[in-house]
Amino acid sequence: MFYKDQLALTGAINDVGEYNRVNIPKSDRTGIELEGRTEWRGIIVGAAVTLSRNKVITFTEFIDNWDTGSQEVIEHRNTDLPFSPNFMANIELGYKYKNIKVGRFGITPQISLLCKTVGRQYLDNSSNASASLDPYSFSDLRLSIPVKRNSKDWISIYLWINNITDAQYSSNGWTYRFISQGYDPRGDDPYSRLEKGGQYNLTGLFPQAGRNWLLGLHWNF
Numbered sequence: 001m002f003y004k005d006q007l008a009l010t011g012a013i014n015d016v017g018e019y020n021r022v023n024i025p026k027s028d029r030t031g032i033e034l035e036g037r038t039e040w041r042g043i044i045v046g047a048a049v050t051l052s053r054n055k056v057i058t059f060t061e062f063i064d065n066w067d068t069g070s071q072e073v074i075e076h077r078n079t080d081l082p083f084s085p086n087f088m089a090n091i092e093l094g095y096k097y098k099n100i101k102v103g104r105f106g107i108t109p110q111i112s113l114l115c116k117t118v119g120r121q122y123l124d125n126s127s128n129a130s131a132s133l134d135p136y137s138f139s140d141l142r143l144s145i146p147v148k149r150n151s152k153d154w155i156s157i158y159l160w161i162n163n164i165t166d167a168q169y170s171s172n173g174w175t176y177r178f179i180s181q182g183y184d185p186r187g188d189d190p191y192s193r194l195e196k197g198g199q200y201n202l203t204g205l206f207p208q209a210g211r212n213w214l215l216g217l218h219w220n221f
Contacts, residue, residue, distance in 0.1 A: 002028045003024070003026070003027045003029075004025065004026065006023065007021045007024075008024050008059070008125060022060075024057075024059055025057070025058060026057035027054075027055060027056045027081060028054075028055055028057070029052060029054045029081070030054075031052025031054075031086075032051050033049070033050045034047075034050075035048040037092070042097060044092060044094035044096060044112065046091070046092035047089070047090065048090045049087075049088070049090075050088040050089070051086065051087060052084070052085075052087075053086065054080055054081040054084035054086070055078055055079065055081065056076065056078070056080070056081055056125050058075070058076070058077055059075075059076040059077075059125045060073060060076075061074045061076060061124075061177075062074075063178060063179055063199070064177075064178040065178070065180075066178055066180040066182075066183065067179065067180060067181050067182050072179055076126060076127075079122075079125050080122045080127045081122075081125065082121070082122050083123075085119035085121045085135075086119050087119035088116075090115070090116050090117075091114070092112055092113070092114050093112070094110060094111060095110070095111055096109075097109045105149055106148045106149075107146070107148075108146050108148075109146075110144050111143050112141070112142045112143075113139060113140075113142075114139065114141075116137065116139075117135070117137040118136055118137075119135050120132055120133065121133040123173050123174065123203065124177070128195060130194075130201060130203070131175040131193075131201050133170055133171065136170075137169075138167040138169065138208075140163065140164065141161040141164050142158065142159070142160050142161075143158065144156055145158070153221050154220050155219050155220070156218040157217055157218075158215075158217075159213065159215050159216075160214040160216075161211070161213045162209070162213065162214070163208070163209065163211050163212065164211060166210045168210070170206055171208055172205075172206040173205040173206055174203070174204050175201050175203040176203075177199070177200070179198055179200075180198060184200075185200060191203060191204050
């Protein structure tokens with residue numbers, strides 16, 4: 001996909017201090033997605049992989065200068081689009097038991113392990129690693145037990161154990177970049193990070209839940 005005049009935040013502000021969105025002249029998303037799933041004698045195997053290149057061809061960034069009260073202009077070329085990982089993968093391994101008859105009812109329990117991996121994501125158009133989300137992986141375990149009498153009358157009990165490895169990761173965040181030659185904010189603000197001499201960012205991340213579970217009942221009648 002090739003974009004013309006895609007809207008994006010640049011850091012520039014208007015006369016009342018609100019951030020402007022401008023049209024980026026050229027940007028593109030190119031890549032390949034592969035997906036497959038099969039079942040054999042109750043064994044379920046599925047996978048999906050995405051490899052992509054998500055680029056801003058040219059981008060003009062405006063950075064607040066705390067020393068002068070003005071804004072500095074920085075030109076970027078061939079940077080990564082925000083929240084656009086170059087690599088994603090999902091794997092499913094499961095087993096569906098054969099239909100078990102209990103009186104008038106049919107029971108088809110299924111257990112599945114779902115694994116997901118997401119590559120690095122940048123929080124803005126600068127491709128700066130200090131304003132990015134680290135790659136992360138997590139796994140979910142799902143058990144479902146459908147109990148059916150007919151196609152219109154059935155109950156399904158399910159148990160989801162999410163993030164079974166208790167992985168610590170963040171899937172969203174924000175960032176603000178500025179220049180401050182006369183003051184180093186890192187001692188006072190835990191969100192501040194040094195990018196290079198006199199240039200910092202304030203970056204906040206949204207951590208996701210650790211191991212958690214969900215027990216549910218679905219009744220169709």
